[in-house]
Amino acid sequence: MGQPDRPINPYRIGEAAALLGVSADTMRRWVDAGRLAAQRDEHGHRIIAGAELASFARELARPENAATEGRPSSARNRFPGIVTDVVLGDVAAQVEIQAGPFRVVSLISRESAEELNLVPGAPATAVIKSTNVVVERR
Numbered sequence: 001m002g003q004p005d006r007p008i009n010p011y012r013i014g015e016a017a018a019l020l021g022v023s024a025d026t027m028r029r030w031v032d033a034g035r036l037a038a039q040r041d042e043h044g045h046r047i048i049a050g051a052e053l054a055s056f057a058r059e060l061a062r063p064e065n066a067a068t069e070g071r072p073s074s075a076r077n078r079f080p081g082i083v084t085d086v087v088l089g090d091v092a093a094q095v096e097i098q099a100g101p102f103r104v105v106s107l108i109s110r111e112s113a114e115e116l117n118l119v120p121g122a123p124a125t126a127v128i129k130s131t132n133v134v135v136e137r138r
Contacts, residue, residue: 009050010041016048020057021100030056077128079104086118093118097126104128 011019017027031038031046036056038046081099093113097104104126118124 010039010047011050011053013038013046013048016053018101019053020060021102077130079126079128081124081126083118083120083122083124085120086113088113095124097124099126 013027013031014024017024020027027036027048028046030036031048036048037052038048041047079097079099079102081097081102081104083095084098084103085094085096087094088110091110092107093110095106095108095113095118097106106126116124
């Protein structure tokens with residue numbers, strides 16, 4: 001018997017971890033626990049099929065699995081992170097959040113930024129709901 005067919009769009013553990021914004025150790029634990037299927041490549045490295053990873057990512061992002069602090073919301077794109085910069089203007093504030101590997105910059109009212117006590121180092125979640133999203137392929 002030969003090796004099983006190589007998955008389409010395979011990702012190594014580190015690549016999959018980077019795409020999901022988790023550590024490689026977390027990915028290994030998920031695979032070891034049977035939450036995510038992986039195969040071994042010809043070098044013995046664990047690889048995950050792209051379709052499997054996409055399905056798992058959708059499951060992780062389901063509203064009941066996301067940290068919404070118990071508040072119902074129509075927004076599905078939530079990026080928990082830390083405030084890294086706040087620039088206060090007379091009327092508006094520019095707030096920068098580092099959410100895993102993502103830098104999210106938002107322009108909100110100064111009043112909102114002050115009410116939320118948004119200062120560098122504060123935990124915050126960027127909640128994005130938009131009809132305008134650009135998609136790029138690597």
